Amino acid sequence: MQTALPRPEEAREEPLQPGVLAGLMVGGHAVKHIYNSGFFLILPEIARALSLSNTSVGFLNTRAALPAAAATCPRASSPIDSAIAGASFLAPR
Numbered sequence: 001m002q003t004a005l006p007r008p009e010e011a012r013e014e015p016l017q018p019g020v021l022a023g024l025m026v027g028g029h030a031v032k033h034i035y036n037s038g039f040f041l042i043l044p045e046i047a048r049a050l051s052l053s054n055t056s057v058g059f060l061n062t063r064a065a066l067p068a069a070a071a072t073c074p075r076a077s078s079p080i081d082s083a084i085a086g087a088s089f090l091a092p093r
Contacts, residue, residue: 032068039064 016024040061047057 036064036068 043057043060046052046060050056052060
């Protein structure tokens with residue numbers, strides 16, 4: 001059995017202030033929307049430049065949506081889901 005050593009005082013990290021955390025979350029969400037909107041604007045140009053078929057363009061469209069779909073699926077093992085479980089309607093009561 002191993003025991004954890006106490007961390008030195010200078011190595012302790014201060015938790016993020018609620019305003020900073022909210023700003024980071026809003027900023028990250030804005031970047032996601034900008035990326036999603038921008039991708040569909042440049043998709044026709046990508047298709048022309050690479051001579052892609054409609055099937056290939058559809059595949060790119062699907063491929064762009066997969067990370068968002070994976071991020072929205074609830075997972076109990078996710079650290080983010082665990083951190084917000086208290087505020088989630090999925091949390092056990």
